[in-house]
Amino acid sequence: MKILVHSLLLLLSISVQAQSGAKPDSAAFYFQFNHSDLSIQDRLNTKAKTKLTQFTSRKLILRAYTDSTGSTEYNLKLAQQRLESVKAFLAQHYPNRFTIQTETAIGEDNSLLSDAAKRRVDILEVPETAATGKIMYKNRTFELGVPIQLEIIFLMAQDVVLPGSYDDIRFLIETLKNDPSLSVILAGHVCCGTDSGDLSGKRANRIKQLLIMEGGISGNRITAIGFGNRKPLFVEDSEEHRQANRRVEATFIRK
Known part of the structure; x- marks a missing residue:
């Protein structure tokens, strides 16, 4: 019953119903403790696979969760x-x-579900005519769950933020202050080889510290994580592409 209630609450977050009256559907795949491999032989996962065949829309929203065991950074990586x-x-x-x-x-699901029910990826169908989760603030439009690439420049091989970066930092602060229901995930990325000293994570955490110290944003609304060079935007065949891969992205969500 708890799983059903939680699924219904998730649907409400995207179910601004279309004029046609179409409603979204949902499914969920579940995982074993501390595992990320998907076992389709699991009874619940077999049901989810069958449920997917009944979806009428081509568009999906995916949301990955973990239980409360482990650090925030570990849980976010496991969810990814x-x-x-x-x-x-x-x-x-x-x-x-x-x-x-x-x-x-x-990452961590803070609901009242059992730990076993929290280890999952929710799959939400988006009706073709449904309204999007787009938000406009300060003449800038972003969409919940969709990463925004920030124009933030760091000192070479360090996590020191250079002065020309503060427009986007102020944007993050003002957006979070304007809507207290929002949280943000800050994802650091580097290029070229290994992530020496977890530079990508340090840069994401540096921005988190600025939001807390200069913006007064509560730390529990900000998740910072480094992905190293595992998620490049481009093949690194030029300095322009390598520069584009060195980035920090912000993803706004409502938990």
Whole structure:
């Protein structure tokens, strides 16, 4: 019953119903403790696979969760790994059928569900005519669950933020202050080889500190994580592409 109630609450977050009256549907894949491999033999996962065949829309929203064991950083990485497992499953079993509109590794599920029910990836169908989760603030439009690339410049090989970066930092602060229901995930990325000394994570955490110290934003609304060079935007065949891969992204969510 708890799982059903939670699924219904998730649907409400995207269910601004279309004029046609179409309603979204949902499914969820579950994982074993501290695992990110997807077992389709699991009874609940078999049901989820069947449920996907009943979806009428091509657009999906994916949200990945963990239980409360482990640190925030560990849980976010585990949620991301579970997200990738589900994406690989969809690509293998439903080639060219679905388009992932947004994907978010949320990490720890703070609901009252059991730990076993928290280890999951939710798949939400987006009706083709449904309203989007777009928000406009200060003449800038962003969408919940969709990463925004920030114009933040760091000192070479360090986590020191240079002065020309503060427009986007102020944007983050003002957006979070304007809507207290929002949280943000800050994801650091580097290019070229290994992430020496977790530079990507340090840069994401530096921005988190600025939001807390200069903006007065509560730390529990900000998650910072480094992905190293595991998620490049471009093949690193030029300095322009390498520079584009060195970035920090912000993803706004409502938990």
